[in-house]
Amino acid sequence: MDRDRVKIQGLGIDNCSMDEAVDYAYSNGGQIVTINPEMISYAKKNPYFTDIVSSAELVIPDGIGVQIGLKILGYDVKRIPGIELGKALITKFSDNNKSVALVGAKPEILKLTVKNLIKEVENINIVYAHDGYYKDEDEIVNALVDSKPDLVLVALGSPKQEFLINKLKTKLPKSAMIGLGGSFDVWSGVVKRAPKIYQKLGLEWLYRTIKEPQRLKRIFPALPVFIFKVLKERLFDGKC
Numbered sequence: 001m002d003r004d005r006v007k008i009q010g011l012g013i014d015n016c017s018m019d020e021a022v023d024y025a026y027s028n029g030g031q032i033v034t035i036n037p038e039m040i041s042y043a044k045k046n047p048y049f050t051d052i053v054s055s056a057e058l059v060i061p062d063g064i065g066v067q068i069g070l071k072i073l074g075y076d077v078k079r080i081p082g083i084e085l086g087k088a089l090i091t092k093f094s095d096n097n098k099s100v101a102l103v104g105a106k107p108e109i110l111k112l113t114v115k116n117l118i119k120e121v122e123n124i125n126i127v128y129a130h131d132g133y134y135k136d137e138d139e140i141v142n143a144l145v146d147s148k149p150d151l152v153l154v155a156l157g158s159p160k161q162e163f164l165i166n167k168l169k170t171k172l173p174k175s176a177m178i179g180l181g182g183s184f185d186v187w188s189g190v191v192k193r194a195p196k197i198y199q200k201l202g203l204e205w206l207y208r209t210i211k212e213p214q215r216l217k218r219i220f221p222a223l224p225v226f227i228f229k230v231l232k233e234r235l236f237d238g239k240c
């Protein structure tokens with residue numbers, strides 16, 4: 001795929017379709033970041049996280065916030081929900097006899113996720129699965145390296161998942177690795193994804209906030225502050 005990267009708040013974002021993202025990850029491996037406004041704001045405060053996002057092989061706009069921000073800057077970019085990209089990657093890798101590893105979520109959620117994926121995805125080969133509430137990160141890293149997965153799905157929430165993937169990157173240079181936030185909660189069947197109408201309108205965040213009001217603290221003031229900063233970026237011609 002020809003890379004079409006646009007910039008927002010100093011970070012490069014890939015403008016591609018779901019199929020292009022899957023093919024790129026399948027052929028090249030590397031880190032896939034599904035980015036949202038909270039993560040962009042966090043990158044502003046944390047240079048280490050900025051470096052991780054900047055060196056990721058794919059940075060995909062996950063939610064409508066980034067899409068709106070890019071629109072303000074004059075870019076029309078497709079939104080790809082991380083949860084759908086994750087599933088498409090599992091299917092592609094499994095169709096091609098490649099192995100999969102999962103890290104994240106509560107133990108019972110992970111168990112249900114593995115069970116459901118085995119049921120749903122033909123030919124899936126899960127070589128490693130661990131919940132996200134471990135004490136010794138090195139133990140997880142070593143176990144993952146030993147199991148040599150072609151695709152690693154990490155659902156720890158951001159930035160934890162990006163930090164773990166970054167640690168793994170040099171040790172598993174050929175594997176594709178993606179951070180998937182709360183996707184295992186949905187794949188387990190325990191948490192319901194927002195109804196289609198919310199998904200279509202880009203309002204999945206609103207549905208999740210209604211269901212889990214404690215998320216409001218995370219979204220506000222991050223979202224309005226992000227939009228304000230992007231408006232400033234536009235006003236000052238990218239010199240913000």
Ligand code: UDP
Pocket residue numbers: 104105106131132133155156157158160180181182183184185
């Ligand atoms: N999680 C985890 N280990 C931790 C903290 C969180 O495995 O130390 C899991 C948590 O159980 C949930 C996911 O990470 O499944 C984060 O979900 P959240 O909805 O916060 O992520 P988002 O989708 O908003 O990025």
